[in-house]
Amino acid sequence: MIEKLSLTCDRLLSHRQLACCHTFCGIPLHGKDMLIYNNMDTEQKPLLLTGHHGEISAMTFGKGSSPVLLCSASADYIIVWDIELCQKRTQEGKIAAGTVIGTLLGEVSHLSFCFSDERVAVCSGVNIYILNSKRHEVISTLTGHLGILTSSEFCPWNTDILITTSEDRTFKVWDLKTEAVCYQSFVLSASPLLSMLVLEENRHLVTGSADGQVWCFSLPDDHKCQLVTKMDLQKMEKRYQMHQETVGHQAESAEQSTVDKVETSKPVLKMALCSLSPDTNTEQTKDNSCLCIGSSNGLYVVDLATSELLTALYFRDYPNLSITMAGSWSVSPGWDKSVMFLGSSLFTPCVVLLELNLQDLERMWTGSEGFSVFPSSPLLLESPLNAELKKKECNHPKKKGGLKDQPLVFHSKVKSSGYTSAPRRIMFSPKTNLQKNPSSKKANKNIDLLRDYPAESAAPTTPHVCLSIAYKPVCCLQYSGDGKHILCGLGDNSVLLYKSSVAGNPTVYTGHDKPVRSVSWSLNRQWWLSASEDQKLRIWTHSSPDPAIIMSESMFTKPIRSAQFYYLDKFLLFASGPSLYLYLYNVDTTHDDIKRYQQQSVVKLARCFVTTAGTDIAALSAVNDFFSYIVLVCGSDRTIQVFDMNEGRVAAELPDSHSRAIHCITQNKGSMFSTQALDSYNLFLTSAVTDGVKLWDLRTLRCVRRYENHLNRCHPCSAAISPCGKFIASGSEDSYAYVYDVRSSSYLHKLQRHSDTVLSVTFNPAMPELLTGTLDGKLRLFQSSSGVHLSRDTSAPTGMTRI
Numbered sequence: 173m174i175e176k177l178s179l180t181c182d183r184l185l186s187h188r189q190l191a192c193c194h195t196f197c198g199i200p201l202h203g204k205d206m207l208i209y210n211n212m213d214t215e216q217k218p219l220l221l222t223g224h225h226g227e228i229s230a231m232t233f234g235k236g237s238s239p240v241l242l243c244s245a246s247a248d249y250i251i252v253w254d255i256e257l258c259q260k261r262t263q264e265g266k267i268a269a270g271t272v273i274g275t276l277l278g279e280v281s282h283l284s285f286c287f288s289d290e291r292v293a294v295c296s297g298v299n300i301y302i303l304n305s306k307r308h309e310v311i312s313t314l315t316g317h318l319g320i321l322t323s324s325e326f327c328p329w330n331t332d333i334l335i336t337t338s339e340d341r342t343f344k345v346w347d348l349k350t351e352a353v354c355y356q357s358f359v360l361s362a363s364p365l366l367s368m369l370v371l372e373e374n375r376h377l378v379t380g381s382a383d384g385q386v387w388c389f390s391l392p393d394d395h396k397c398q399l400v401t402k403m404d405l406q407k408m409e410k411r412y413q414m415h416q417e418t419v420g421h422q423a424e425s426a427e428q429s430t431v432d433k434v435e436t437s438k439p440v441l442k443m444a445l446c447s448l449s450p451d452t453n454t455e456q457t458k459d460n461s462c463l464c465i466g467s468s469n470g471l472y473v474v475d476l477a478t479s480e481l482l483t484a485l486y487f488r489d490y491p492n493l494s495i496t497m498a499g500s501w502s503v504s505p506g507w508d509k510s511v512m513f514l515g516s517s518l519f520t521p522c523v524v525l526l527e528l529n530l531q532d533l534e535r536m537w538t539g540s541e542g543f544s545v546f547p548s549s550p551l552l553l554e555s556p557l558n559a560e561l562k563k564k565e566c567n568h569p570k571k572k573g574g575l576k577d578q579p580l581v582f583h584s585k586v587k588s589s590g591y592t593s594a595p596r597r598i599m600f601s602p603k604t605n606l607q608k609n610p611s612s613k614k615a616n617k618n619i620d621l622l623r624d625y626p627a628e629s630a631a632p633t634t635p636h637v638c639l640s641i642a643y644k645p646v647c648c649l650q651y652s653g654d655g656k657h658i659l660c661g662l663g664d665n666s667v668l669l670y671k672s673s674v675a676g677n678p679t680v681y682t683g684h685d686k687p688v689r690s691v692s693w694s695l696n697r698q699w700w701l702s703a704s705e706d707q708k709l710r711i712w713t714h715s716s717p718d719p720a721i722i723m724s725e726s727m728f729t730k731p732i733r734s735a736q737f738y739y740l741d742k743f744l745l746f747a748s749g750p751s752l753y754l755y756l757y758n759v760d761t762t763h764d765d766i767k768r769y770q771q772q773s774v775v776k777l778a779r780c781f782v783t784t785a786g787t788d789i790a791a792l793s794a795v796n797d798f799f800s801y802i803v804l805v806c807g808s809d810r811t812i813q814v815f816d817m818n819e820g821r822v823a824a825e826l827p828d829s830h831s832r833a834i835h836c837i838t839q840n841k842g843s844m845f846s847t848q849a850l851d852s853y854n855l856f857l858t859s860a861v862t863d864g865v866k867l868w869d870l871r872t873l874r875c876v877r878r879y880e881n882h883l884n885r886c887h888p889c890s891a892a893i894s895p896c897g898k899f900i901a902s903g904s905e906d907s908y909a910y911v912y913d914v915r916s917s918s919y920l921h922k923l924q925r926h927s928d929t930v931l932s933v934t935f936n937p938a939m940p941e942l943l944t945g946t947l948d949g950k951l952r953l954f955q956s957s958s959g960v961h962l963s964r965d966t967s968a969p970t971g972m973t974r975i
Contacts, residue, residue, distance in 0.1 A: 173471070173485055173513075177214040177525035178494040179207075185516040185523060186499025189282055191231035191242060192514035192525075193504045196255060198242055199514075199523050203227040206244060208255060211512055214525065219259055221268050223251055230280045233504075234289040234305075241305065243273075243283050243292050250274035250283075250294060252305050273303045274310065286326040293334055295321035300336055302348060312351050316344060322365060327391070328372035335377060335391075339364035343379055345395050354395035361385050369443040371476075373461065374916050376400060378476070380440025380465065388476065390918040400918045401479050401880055405438040405465070405472060408481040414828060442466040444503035446473075446511050446530060464511055464528075466501030468518060471528065477877040477917060478866065485528070495524045542871035543814055543823065545800045545839070545853050555818045556779035557739060557801070561756040625846035625938065627896045629956045631911045632935075632942040633921045637674050637953040642666075645687070646932050646945025648890075652693045652700075653797075653844055655938025659700060660945065661688030667702050667712075672936060674943075674953055681712055683719060690746075692736040695796055699759055703735035703746060711744075711773070713761055720759045721773045734792040734837075739817075740799065743778065747789035752781040752805060752815065781815060783807050784822050793837045793856065797844070802870065804856060806834035812858065814873070824873055830860035835888035843895035843937030852897045855914075859884070859891045865902055867914065881919040882910040887929050887947065894935045901942055903930035909944045909954075923954060 179199055191198035194211070201207050201220075204227060208219040226246035234241035240255040251270040258268035274294060282295040291311065294301040300314040300321060319339030327333035333354070334346040341364060345355040363382035370377055370391070377389045377397065384405035389397040444464045462482060465472040470486040487496050499518035505511055513526040551558055644663030651658055651672065660668040660678075667688055668678040686705035693700045699720065701711045707725035709732050728748040735746035744755040760772035783789060787809040794803040801818040810830050816823040836859040842848050854870040864880030882889070882904035889903030899920070900912040909923040909930045923944070932945035940956035 173490055173493070174527045174529075175493050175524055176211070176527050177209060177523075179523045181521040181523060184499070184519075184521050186518045188228070188500055188516065189230035189232065190500055190502040190514050190516060190523070191233050191244075192502035192512055193233035193240065194512065195237075196233065196240060196242075197502070197512070197514045197525055198231045198233070198244075200228045200231070204246065206231065206242075208242070208258075209525070211525065219255070219262060219268065221253055221258060221270070223270055224249055230283045232283040232285065234285040235287045236289045241285065241289055242270075243285065243305070244270075245274075245277075245280035245283055245294065247279055248276065250277060250280070250292070250303060252292070271306065271308075273305060273308055274301065275308070277301055281321060282323050284324050284326065286331050287328055288331060291326075291331075293324040293326065293336075295324050295336065297321070298338070300324060300334070300346075302334075312348060314346055314351060316353055316356075317342070319364065323368045325368055325370045327370055329375070333395070335368060335370060337365035337368045337379055341365055341381070343368065343377075345391070345397065347395075355397050357389075357397065360387055367440050367442050369445065369463075371445060371461075374918075376476075376918070378443060378463065380443060382437070382439040384438035384440060384467070386440060386443075386463075386465070386474075388917070398881070398918065401476075401878065403474065403479050405440070405467065405481075408474070408479075409438075409472075409484060411828065412481040412484060438467045438469065438472075440465055440467065441498065442501035442503050444505070444511065446505060447509070464503055464513075466498060466503060466513060466515065468497050468499070470498075471513065475875075478875040479878050479880075480875060493524065493526075494522055495520075542869070542873050543802055543816075543854075544871060545795055545802050546850065547799055547801055547818070549818070552818055554820075556754055556820045557742075557817055559754075559756055559778035561758055561774065561776055623845070625843060625895050626940060626956075627846060627898075629896075629940045631894075631899045631920055632940045632954040632956040633911065633923055634955050634957045635924050635952065636941075636955045637951075639674050639951045639953075640949065641668060641678070641951055642949035644949050645947045646949060646951065647687055647689050648691050649932040649934040649943055649945050650691050650693060651934060651936050651938075651943075652697050653695060653937060654697060655843075655845070655936050657693075657697075658934075658943065659691040659693065659702075660951070661691045661702060662949065663687040665704065665706075667691060672938075672941075674951060681717065683710060683722075684708060686731075689731070690733065690735045694737045695741045701735055701737070701744070703732040705731045707731055707748070709735055709744070709746065711757070711759060713759065715761060720761060721757060721775060723755075723775060730788065733789055736792075736794065737796050738794050738803075740796065744775070745792070745794055745803065747792050747805070749788050750783045750786045750807075752783070752789060752792065752803070754778045754780070754817070779820060781820070781822075783813060784825060785809055785811070787811075790833050790835055791837045793839050795839060795841055795853070797841055804837055804839065806837050806858065808833045810834065810860075812837075812868075814870070826873055829858065829875075830863045830866070832860040832863050834858045834860045836890045838890075838892060840893045840897055842897065845938050846895040846897075848897045855893070855897075857891050857893060857900065859889065859902070861886060861888070865891045865900065865912075867900070877914070877917060879910075879912045879917055879919070881912075882906070882908070887931060889930065890932050892933050892935055894940075895937050896940075899935075901933040901935065901944075903933050903944065905929045907946075909933055909942070909952075911942070924952070926950065926952060 199207050204224040206221040210216050224246040226248040228246050230245045242253040253270035278296040280296050284293045292303045298317050302311040317338040324336045332348045337343045341359045342357045347354050361381040368379045377391045380386045386403040388400040446464050463474040463476045473482045495517045497518040498515040500516045502514040509530040511528045516523050648661040658670040665684045667681040670678045684704035688704045690703040699713045703709045707728045709723040710719040711721035730749035733747040738745035756776045756778050758774045787807040791806045803815040805813045812826040812829045814824040839856040859865045866875045867877040869876045882902045883906040891902040902910045907926045910919045911921040926946050928946045928948040942954040944952045
């Protein structure tokens with residue numbers, strides 16, 4: 173922060189609305205006069221404006237750049253000044269004059285121009301007066317608040333909408349055409365609302381209170397505002413300080429005074445939107461803005477997309493400043509990525525003009541070196557990924573003396589009783605010489621299934637099928653890579669295999685002794701695995717009801733978490749306790765009549781890794797669709813650890829990534845039917861109880877957006893990214909499934925009410941479909957109203973209800 177101007181006044185201005193724009197700043201002088209300084213050259217003689225008879229209580233600049241208008245208010249007059257015209261009259265030796273647009277409106281607490289500068293909203297007591305900025309005319313008078321008004325703002329995209337905040341702790345949305353209230357909020361806080369900001373880019377409304385609480389609401393066309401996120405400056409500051417101490421960027425000072433350790437209130441005095449342009453943004457997460465909050469002890473820069481504090485600039489850290497505590501703020505974007513802050517001191521008659529350079533902050537935020545899911549170097553010779561399963565380790569029947577063990581059967585006719593003629597059962601032998609001629613209908617199905625994923629389709633929100641499959645929770649869901657089949661891991665210890673249409677009776681696989689928490693398809697779709705709380709992992713094939721591989725509880729001491737195939741099906745990757753296991757395997761589906769009860773398949777431990785703090789692994793994620801060295805691991809200590817499997821070590825660690833332990837992590841893996849920008853594959857989601865869903869960028873190791881409209885207080889509700897990379901689905905405990913736009917923190921759709929908590933969600937990789945599973949064992953399939961659907965059999969089986 174740079175102090176460009178410091179002015180000592182003759183009285184306190186701590187609770188006055190000051191005026192600041194990108195070129196000028198206005199400061200009251202002697203109560204009823206004003207000084208207008210040029211922000212670019214503060215040494216230039218200021219413009220003196222006189223005309224009020226009462227003490228000036230509020231000032232504001234217009235939204236336009238030419239001409240620059242200033243509105244000032246006192247108990248006697250509301251005056252609008254043309255700054256350029258006033259400067260010209262002063263240079264000619266004349267007295268600068270303004271236009272009186274209102275008289276005797278009482279003690280004015282706040283002024284605001286509309287975006288065309290044609291109207292001015294005047295907050296006086298509990299009344300709002302809408303004035304014409306060019307002549308003396310009261311267009312309308314609005315009354316409805318129970319407390320003194322503190323701020324007002326016009327809607328940028330609809331000039332007939334006005335939003336006001338009050339000491340009654342609510343905000344109202346007004347329709348100026350009908351002079352009626354479109355929406356009134358609930359009581360947000362125990363303290364008065366002080367400031368408010370309307371964001372045109374994502375149509376959000378942000379308001380702050382005297383106790384440091386910040387709320388962000390969506391402002392749709394129907395004016396039914398929905399809460400997007402809530403922030404607490406004090407809690408955000410504590411998390412920021414803990415993070416700084418953890419990464420070692422905060423210098424520890426043994427001589428820190430006791431005053432610095434005292435917690436003070438952090439009123440949200442003023443807010444402004446500032447633009448950033450980090451090079452790491454992708455099209456899905458492009459949001460070049462942050463929220464600058466002026467409080468009593470300094471400035472806070474907050475990322476609205478993630479609700480995280482980016483930096484805190486305290487007055488105590490700048491001993492050369494003329495201000496130690498602020499009473500009021502006025503904020504305006506300046507030139508060349510700078511922000512101008514005009515603030516008044518809380519306890520002394522002093523006003524300062526500060527400049528904040530955002531380029532320095534950008535370098536600080538983007539200075540960390542991140543990673544990429546795509547390999548940038550070849551495999552090392554000692555890399556765990558170079559491990560191979562030798563042929564002699566496979567349990568194929570061994571040859572003895574050049575002969576293979578044979579079952580005790582006769583291979584030639586024996587002339588004895590009962591063998592003089594061919595057995596009668598030969599009449600039932602199947603015909604094997606038939607030529608396969610697939611029907612045109614099936615051929616069309618295969619052609620349709622290989623079409624590209626409709627990237628421009630809407631989110632799947634239309635209910636299509638509702639099916640009751642069990643009375644136990646649907647713990648996990650996963651589509652096969654071609655979108656033809658679905659695996660459902662249930663709380664009744666079984667796994668169901670459905671067709672993608674959820675039609676017909678499923679194939680049931682049993683054998684686990686506890687709920688199945690993880691299922692995963694191989695890339696070639698020839699086999700799939702299931703992992704359960706019984707500390708067992710099983711690999712299955714379509715051709716057999718028995719598992720080809722069983723990894724029993726004797727191999728592990730704790731339940732297996734997030735098991736999956738890895739590195740193009742070369743490895744099995746899963747976690748148990750604090751250990752991350754990498755296993756080689758060979759699935760052998762041949763049958764030996766002599767050793768029929770002996771497992772022919774082979775597994776071999778390639779490497780075992782342990783988390784840095786030795787805490788249990790709650791979830792993990794890795795890409796199997798292409799070669800990638802990166803494995804993401806979430807610990808029960810709320811950390812995210814990035815494993816580099818090429819080097820076999822923890823490459824990075826993100827502490828305190830959530831306020832609770834992460835129960836779900838999933839990467840943007842796309843699908844074989846869709847194409848995304850390469851940088852998009854570096855995005856991944858994490859979900860934690862009571863802390864919403866966060867979207868992270870692997871290249872910067874920073875959270876880029878947060879989603880918390882859904883309800884998640886106790887159950888491990890999962891989240892998923894659509895194959896096109898545009899949508900995020902999340903389960904919720906209010907019996908709804910939520911669909912978010914990746915680029916916005918507010919939800920797009922709240923899907924039809926389910927019968928219970930939505931635990932599992934997954935997208936079809938081949939078409940715009942979303943499948944949800946509930947706590948009471950029901951599946952629900954949603955399709956896109958604008959998407960392309962396959963022509964397939966959707967006849968309802970027993971127990972399925974069509975919607």
